[in-house]
Amino acid sequence: MMTDFTPLMSFLGGTLIGVATVALMAVLGRIAGINGIASGFLTTQFNQDWAWRAAFLAGMVASPLIMLGVTGQLPEITVPSSPLMLVIGGFLTGIGTTYGSGCTSGHGVCGISRLSARSIVATVTFMATAGVTVYLTRHVFGG
Structure with a gap:
């Protein structure tokens, strides 16, 4: 199975991951580990800690829709x-x-x-x- 080489989109995606990681550490002093974010989201009560986790996860879910708005197409996913x-x-x-x-x-x-x-x-x-x-x-x- 071959995959397409997409240097621009890969660079942009990696940059966004890096910016989100640095921002989370700078603003909240937290590690952007998805496993820990999701786990805390599911086990934390509705408070400030839960809110940033919900926002982070919502951004992950919304990102394909943002891609649709920017490029006019959803990312192709082949499993x-x-x-x-x-x-x-x-x-x-x-x-x-x-x-x-x-x-x-x-x-x-x-x-x-x-x-x-x-x-x-x-x-x-x-x-x-x-x-x-x-x-x-x-x-x-x-x-």
Whole structure:
């Protein structure tokens, strides 16, 4: 499966992620780890802490609509896996983020920029596991 090379959109998306990460740390002193933001959103009472989490998540959900308004089309999403594989992958990701004390956004974007050894190890583990998984599913199991 080939993917399109989109340097401009990738650059803009990465820039927005970086700006949001820095803004959240500068304004609220919080890490932009999606796993922690979503978890806190689901478990926190309606207060100021819940409000920023809701706003952050709403921005993530609204971003494809913003893309539609800017470019005239929604981002194309192709999922080359079966629904069962998506459920299994989501379950394994949930286990991994629980035992790894965070997700790729928390460790990879925020932790590495703070030179956290734990985050560097976690991100290397994420990336190595992703590489092995892609190789196995595309070349060994034929998916």
